[in-house]
Amino acid sequence: MKMDIKKEIELIAAQAKAAAGKLAAAPTDLKNKALLAMADALVKEQKRILKENDKDMAAARKNGTSQAMLDRLLLTDARIDSMAVGLRQVAALPDPVGEVISGHQAPNGLRINKLRVPLGVIGIIYEARPNVTADAAGLCLKTGNAVILRGGSEAIRSNLAIAGVLANAAETAGLPKHSVQLLETTDRQAVDILLRLNDFIDVIIPRGGAGLIKKVVENSSVPVIETGVGVCHTFVDESANLAMASDIAFNAKVSRPAVCNAMETLLVHEKVAEDFLPGMLKRLQEAEVEIFGCGKTCSLYGEAKAATEEDWACEYADLKLAVKVVGSLPEALAHIERYGSRHSEAIVTENYSNSQQFLQKVDAAAVYVNASTRFTDGFEFGFGAEIGISTQKLHARGPMGLPELTSVKYVISGNGQIR
Amino acid sequence: MKMDIKKEIELIAAQAKAAAGKLAAAPTDLKNKALLAMADALVKEQKRILKENDKDMAAARKNGTSQAMLDRLLLTDARIDSMAVGLRQVAALPDPVGEVISGHQAPNGLRINKLRVPLGVIGIIYEARPNVTADAAGLCLKTGNAVILRGGSEAIRSNLAIAGVLANAAETAGLPKHSVQLLETTDRQAVDILLRLNDFIDVIIPRGGAGLIKKVVENSSVPVIETGVGVCHTFVDESANLAMASDIAFNAKVSRPAVCNAMETLLVHEKVAEDFLPGMLKRLQEAEVEIFGCGKTCSLYGEAKAATEEDWACEYADLKLAVKVVGSLPEALAHIERYGSRHSEAIVTENYSNSQQFLQKVDAAAVYVNASTRFTDGFEFGFGAEIGISTQKLHARGPMGLPELTSVKYVISGNGQIR
Numbered sequence: 001m002k003m004d005i006k007k008e009i010e011l012i013a014a015q016a017k018a019a020a021g022k023l024a025a026a027p028t029d030l031k032n033k034a035l036l037a038m039a040d041a042l043v044k045e046q047k048r049i050l051k052e053n054d055k056d057m058a059a060a061r062k063n064g065t066s067q068a069m070l071d072r073l074l075l076t077d078a079r080i081d082s083m084a085v086g087l088r089q090v091a092a093l094p095d096p097v098g099e100v101i102s103g104h105q106a107p108n109g110l111r112i113n114k115l116r117v118p119l120g121v122i123g124i125i126y127e128a129r130p131n132v133t134a135d136a137a138g139l140c141l142k143t144g145n146a147v148i149l150r151g152g153s154e155a156i157r158s159n160l161a162i163a164g165v166l167a168n169a170a171e172t173a174g175l176p177k178h179s180v181q182l183l184e185t186t187d188r189q190a191v192d193i194l195l196r197l198n199d200f201i202d203v204i205i206p207r208g209g210a211g212l213i214k215k216v217v218e219n220s221s222v223p224v225i226e227t228g229v230g231v232c233h234t235f236v237d238e239s240a241n242l243a244m245a246s247d248i249a250f251n252a253k254v255s256r257p258a259v260c261n262a263m264e265t266l267l268v269h270e271k272v273a274e275d276f277l278p279g280m281l282k283r284l285q286e287a288e289v290e291i292f293g294c295g296k297t298c299s300l301y302g303e304a305k306a307a308t309e310e311d312w313a314c315e316y317a318d319l320k321l322a323v324k325v326v327g328s329l330p331e332a333l334a335h336i337e338r339y340g341s342r343h344s345e346a347i348v349t350e351n352y353s354n355s356q357q358f359l360q361k362v363d364a365a366a367v368y369v370n371a372s373t374r375f376t377d378g379f380e381f382g383f384g385a386e387i388g389i390s391t392q393k394l395h396a397r398g399p400m401g402l403p404e405l406t407s408v409k410y411v412i413s414g415n416g417q418i419r
Numbered sequence: 420m421k422m423d424i425k426k427e428i429e430l431i432a433a434q435a436k437a438a439a440g441k442l443a444a445a446p447t448d449l450k451n452k453a454l455l456a457m458a459d460a461l462v463k464e465q466k467r468i469l470k471e472n473d474k475d476m477a478a479a480r481k482n483g484t485s486q487a488m489l490d491r492l493l494l495t496d497a498r499i500d501s502m503a504v505g506l507r508q509v510a511a512l513p514d515p516v517g518e519v520i521s522g523h524q525a526p527n528g529l530r531i532n533k534l535r536v537p538l539g540v541i542g543i544i545y546e547a548r549p550n551v552t553a554d555a556a557g558l559c560l561k562t563g564n565a566v567i568l569r570g571g572s573e574a575i576r577s578n579l580a581i582a583g584v585l586a587n588a589a590e591t592a593g594l595p596k597h598s599v600q601l602l603e604t605t606d607r608q609a610v611d612i613l614l615r616l617n618d619f620i621d622v623i624i625p626r627g628g629a630g631l632i633k634k635v636v637e638n639s640s641v642p643v644i645e646t647g648v649g650v651c652h653t654f655v656d657e658s659a660n661l662a663m664a665s666d667i668a669f670n671a672k673v674s675r676p677a678v679c680n681a682m683e684t685l686l687v688h689e690k691v692a693e694d695f696l697p698g699m700l701k702r703l704q705e706a707e708v709e710i711f712g713c714g715k716t717c718s719l720y721g722e723a724k725a726a727t728e729e730d731w732a733c734e735y736a737d738l739k740l741a742v743k744v745v746g747s748l749p750e751a752l753a754h755i756e757r758y759g760s761r762h763s764e765a766i767v768t769e770n771y772s773n774s775q776q777f778l779q780k781v782d783a784a785a786v787y788v789n790a791s792t793r794f795t796d797g798f799e800f801g802f803g804a805e806i807g808i809s810t811q812k813l814h815a816r817g818p819m820g821l822p823e824l825t826s827v828k829y830v831i832s833g834n835g836q837i838r
Contacts, residue, residue: 021756025779104801110790112800119812120782198636202812217617221637223645223813244835251837337440359830360444363539371529371833380838381531381829382523393538393621393826394642395814407812410800411778414790416663418670419799 005185009193012148013200015178016121020146022176024118028095034173035091035138039084041169042134042162046080052161053130060154068258072128073155083134083162086385090138093384096403097144111413116406118144120202123194125150125216127208130158136207137166137180139387143405146179148201150194152208153186160184195220202407203395207388210315225396225404227388230260230343231315232373235332235358237349238269242276244370245348249280251372252346254287258317260389261344261376265312265322267332270296273325277301281323289319296325312339329354333361340364342391344373365391365398424604428612431567432619434597435540439565441595443537447514453592454510454557458503460588461553461581465499471580472549479573487677491547492574502553502581509557512803515822516563530832535825537563539621542613544569544635546627549577555626556585556599558806562824565598567620569613571627572605579603614639621826626807629734644815644823646807649679649762650734651792654751654777656768657688661695663789664767668699670791671765673706677736679808680763680795684731684741686751689715692744696720700742708738715744731758748773752780759783761810763792784810784817 042049053075060073096116103113122145124136133149140147151159163182170179183190195204195216203223206216210229217226234252236245252263268276273296281291281301291297292311293304304323311322312335326332336345346368347358355369366376376399378386383401390396396404461468472494479492515535522532541564543555552568559566570578582601589598602609614623614635622642625635629648636645653671655664671682687696692715700710700720710716711730712723723742730741731754745751755764765787766777774788785795795818797805802820809815815823 021780021782024782106794106799106801110794196637218615218640223642223811225813241835247835247837255838355832361440363440363443364828366829366831368831369833371831371836372838374838375525375529375831375836376829380525382525392642394644397827398829408816409783410785410795410817412785412787412790412794413774414788416660416666417790417794418666419674419791419793 005187005189006193008185009183009190010197010200012181012183013121013194013197016146016148016181017200019176019178020118020120023141023144023146023179024097024120026144026175028097030174031095031142031144032091034170034175035087035142037173038134038138038166038169039087039091041165042080042084042087045161045165046077049080049158049161049165050075050077052157056155056157065154069128069154073130073158075130075158079131083131086135087138090142090385093142093402095142096406101408108417109415110417113411115409115411116403117409119405119407121146121148121200122405123148123150123201123204123222125191125194125204125206125208125212127152127212128155130155130162132207133159133162133182134166136387137163139385139402139405141170141175141179143402145405147181148194149180149182150191151182156186191215192219195222198222205388225388225390225400226392227390228260229315229341229391230262230389231264231313231339231341232261232344232346233265233267233336233340234263234346234348234373235267235326235329235336236269236272236276237329237347237351237354238271239351239354240272240348241350242272245276246280246283248346248348248370248372250283250287252374253284253289253321254319255372255374257319260315261373262317263321263373264314264316265324265339267335268323268325269332270325270327273300277323277325284321287319289321292320292322294324297323315341329357333358336362343389344368344376346371346373365389424606424608425612427604428602428609429616429619431600431602432540432613432616435565435567435600436619438595438597439537439539442560442563442565442598443516443539445563445594447516449593450514450561450563451510453589453594454506454561456592457553457557457585457588458506458510460584461499461503461506464580464584465496468499468577468580468584469494469496471576475574475576484573488547488573492549492577494549494577498550502550505554506557509561509804512561512821514561515825520827527836528834529836532830534828534830535822536828538824538826540565540567540619541824542567542569542620542623542641544610544613544623544625544627544631546571546631547574549574549581551626552578552581552601553585555806556582558804558821558824560589560594560598562821564824566600567613568599568601569610570601575605610634611638614641617641624807644807644809644819645811646809647679648734648760648810649681649808650683650732650758650760651680651763651765652684652686652755652759653682653765653767653792654686654745654748654755655688655691655695656748656766656770656773657690658770658773659691659767660769661691664695665699665702667765667767667789667791669702669706671793672703672708672740673738674793676738679734680792681736682740682792683733683735684743684758686754687742687744688748688751689744689746692716692719696742696744703740706738708740711739711741713743716742734760748776752777755781762808763787763795765790765792784808
């Protein structure tokens with residue numbers, strides 16, 4: 001371990017902790033003023049940010065980066081404007097900090113109130129998209145948290161430019177220095193160090209692919225909120241309205257295949273497979289979806305390729321779909337239990353008992369009857385913002401809005417009570 | 420790594436997960452029936468449990484175990500009765516599972532409800548006191564969770580007897596097999612294995628000393644709720660009612676020194692130190708409290724020993740107290756920030772601004788004005804039960820009752836909505 005990196009990261013974390021102590025007391029007005037100033041600054045510094053992004057793009061092209069990845073990395077006037085709009089939207093949301101969640105007077109006269117307070121210092125480790133830099137900073141600041149950002153090395157110039165603009169605007173507006181910090185180093189050790197700084201960092205939120213999330217979960221001693229891997233299923237029950245099922249499945253797969261709430265596997269009850277699958281799969285294939293099917297699926301639809309064990313567990317995040325015919329609802333439930341990532345699962349059915357059984361038995365953040373899994377999203381759920389979608393059960397589950405970036409504190413007022 | 424242990428632990432965890440799937444759907448009536456049956460069984464099997472405890476006690480004495488530890492290990496008729504009473508109390512508490520925490524209809528007609536559900540499988544790693552076996556099992560079952568218990572090796576025979584009685588009673592009452600399991604092995608590797616079983620275990624709760632908790636936090640990839648280390652302070656402000664301060668400090672130190680909400684360091688404003696400290700320290704010393712003071716404290720009270728740096732950070736859990744004279748409220752806050760464990764902190768003051776500043780600035784699970792830190796407790800807070808006191812900020816903070824043993828699930832009912 002190079003000592004200079006360790007010292008550098010520890011210094012950043014200590015600075016973040018100092019900032020967090022002051023940020024926790026920052027009034028809502030001040031935080032909102034800073035968020036609006038940050039939005040204005042992004043627009044004002046658009047050219048400079050785009051110039052840095054050009055350098056990232058050139059380097060990525062030189063490295064033979066895929067088109068999909070290049071698209072994620074790319075910034076445009078419109079994308080920077082949209083970051084600014086996001087910050088203004090966060091400014092307009094209610095501030096959860098300070099809310100009295102519950103409170104009562106104990107028999108001995110003690111007043112015990114449970115208050116919402118910031119988490120403290122939040123570490124965000126993410127990949128590719130430079131817009132996360134602005135989104136995450138905005139959400140963390142609004143909730144009174146200091147944030148340490150660690151983006152992907154491919155976006156380092158863009159992220160440094162954005163974070164620099166944001167940090168400067170926040171400080172000028174009156175927020176503590178070091179409220180927003182981005183790690184300048186792209187050394188991989190930096191993440192390992194960050195993950196062990198329990199004395200300074202209260203929570204780590206990884207945002208990215210399965211590999212990044214696994215690495216963070218396995219190596220962090222700082223509490224982690226696991227986000228985002230989505231192996232989501234849609235089960236078409238024997239009683240389903242098949243036209244509705246087709247629209248739901250098509251939407252779940254095709255509307256935005258790269259996101260975590262997109263469907264990856266379609267399960268179909270054998271009693272409707274023959275009626276449903278050929279038309280459904282043709283519709284999907286016409287939308288350029290590649291089909292990987294079980295034996296029955298392949299026999300019903302000749303253009304399907306044979307699915308392997310890997311297909312059932314795969315988050316394609318692409319125009320690819322695994323398809324399986326199952327004999328019963330319990331078989332569908334068992335498949336979801338085995339291969340699902342506990343993100344979002346849907347049943348299409350007209351049968352009341354089956355709908356209730358599915359809602360009860362599926363262990364996932366969001367469970368749907370007769371709707372597309374694509375709705376698992378902070379904005380769609382009405383939170384006005386989203387920092388990610390938790391697939392763990394501790395602290396937060398499903399889309400995380402502002403309250404999920406807070407903790408609580410018991411405030412107890414007495415007049416001499418002893419026990 | 421011995422493969423047989425790894426397989427053994429994985430089997431237990433897989434069994435727990437299977438049980439959890441069924442337990443999540445268990446109606447409250449059934450869970451309560453099982454809890455009452457478990458209480459009855461403990462009383463019925465009292466003699467057998469005491470006999471196993473005798474063996475633990477004999478082995479511990481032979482190993483030269485301290486008197487304090489022997490007292491923790493000891494079971495008596497009264498202590499077993501009190502475990503049974505605890506289980507009956509848990510049966511009488513409201514079941515948090517199934518509660519609709521929030522819900523609304525989205526503009527597109529989707530009904531989005533947020534339901535309280537069990538966490539799933541909870542691992543409890545604890546030391547010494549065999550009563551934790553019954554307490555933890557009862558709280559986990561009431562909230563529909565399967566539990567894997569791992570007690571200390573010194574209490575293995577007592578724990579096996581208690582867990583055997585409980586598991587048998589629960590199953591006979593109709594709960595799934597493997598709802599309650601205790602690790603039979605005392606091999607230290609077992610804990611290391613448990614801490615990495617993310618596919619089966621949803622949360623690990625360590626209960627015990629600082630060493631155990633540190634080990635779990637540093638090595639677990641399963642989400643952890645950190646509990647219990649309490650380096651709690653009482654700050655006597657210059658405006659304090661000194662008689663009240665004396666009673667609060669005495670209570671916080673002496674009423675039960677071994678618990679985590681006991682005071683470990685007394686901070687006194689220099690303007691009242693001369694008036695307050697000699698009498699206070701005499702009173703404490705008469706109750707057999709050993710005093711470790713800063714320079715000023717030692718000069719005001721000759722019988723105090725000089726405190727070292729270690730004293731300020733020490734959770735004595737004993738009749739020992741560190742005492743420091745500070746020049747101001749900010750100095751007291753800085754001391755607490757540096758040495759406190761974020762558990763419980765108190766100020767004694769008659770000054771409004773100082774009380775508000777203390778409540779706002781101290782970063783701890785429970786912050787008090789004019790009351791003893793000893794109130795940080797699930798029963799005192801009115802929860803009716805307690806699984807531990809969280810000193811982290813994620814998921815739960817402060818005393819954890821039944822709701823803290825649950826997660827949430829979004830249940831979404833549609834009629835064909837797509838995005």
